Amino acid sequence: MGAFSEDQHRKPRRDDSHSSAFWRFKENGALVIRDFLPSKQIAVLTRRAASVFAELDQLVNSHPIERIEKLLPDGVLFRPRVSSVSLSAMQLETSALVQTVATNINRSVPDKELQTKHFLSDEAWLRRQFPSHLAPPFHRPHSWHQDGALGLNYHTMTHEGGIDTRRILTCWLALTPCGKHAPGLAVNPVSRSHIVPIHRLLQSVSPVDTPTLAAGDAILLDGGTLHKTHIAQGMTAQRLSIEFRFEKG
Numbered sequence: 001m002g003a004f005s006e007d008q009h010r011k012p013r014r015d016d017s018h019s020s021a022f023w024r025f026k027e028n029g030a031l032v033i034r035d036f037l038p039s040k041q042i043a044v045l046t047r048r049a050a051s052v053f054a055e056l057d058q059l060v061n062s063h064p065i066e067r068i069e070k071l072l073p074d075g076v077l078f079r080p081r082v083s084s085v086s087l088s089a090m091q092l093e094t095s096a097l098v099q100t101v102a103t104n105i106n107r108s109v110p111d112k113e114l115q116t117k118h119f120l121s122d123e124a125w126l127r128r129q130f131p132s133h134l135a136p137p138f139h140r141p142h143s144w145h146q147d148g149a150l151g152l153n154y155h156t157m158t159h160e161g162g163i164d165t166r167r168i169l170t171c172w173l174a175l176t177p178c179g180k181h182a183p184g185l186a187v188n189p190v191s192r193s194h195i196v197p198i199h200r201l202l203q204s205v206s207p208v209d210t211p212t213l214a215a216g217d218a219i220l221l222d223g224g225t226l227h228k229t230h231i232a233q234g235m236t237a238q239r240l241s242i243e244f245r246f247e248k249g
């Protein structure tokens, strides 16, 4: 277990846990938050997520892959190669859920500059990842990237409708256990405020943390923090996760 997730106390003392979480987040650009949502709520989300993917799998089995998005409700995006679909496909009371997520983030890392401002609903995703031997042939894991580079054209190094690295905050929520038996996230625990050029993303990145998460644990990622899907040999299970993205205050 590496630096950014080494504080493993499930019930830290309230008084100093918050400021130490803040400093770890400032230094590492990432923070594991245990028990981010209660297990009852996670169970409901996981059931809903599983039924969304069951429907998508049926569509994938009976239609050309490039036609599937057209069969989904308006505004629902589907990225079959990374098995990701807009959070709106879950038809949740999104505003209540997002409010809870924002409140929990703001409580976990209480600092003015980190307060969540806008929920970026178009960049909220339900995701599934597979161990290599169970992945559909067209599927692939996410490679190294910074969420703050969303919408960035790496050739011109300009944002096209994307948000500045320094202003994006991602809350990556595990709906199923992951990191050990199922693909999790690999994180380079280094705070960065600049975009890393594409050729450096293609090289090896270190150090790397690959935290083991329980269902309901979350990883908070600053927009400049490098991360990718963590897949290792011997993994046996799929993983479901939700990505909430916010613009910081």
Ligand SMILES: O=C(O)CCC(=O)C(=O)O
Pocket: 127, 129, 142, 147, 184, 185, 227, 228, 229, 230, 241, 243
């Ligand atoms: O869920 C994953 O494996 C990585 C997803 C991710 O980091 C992203 O899409 O920004």
Ligand SMILES: [Fe+2]
Pocket: 145, 146, 147, 227
């Ligand atoms: Fe990401």
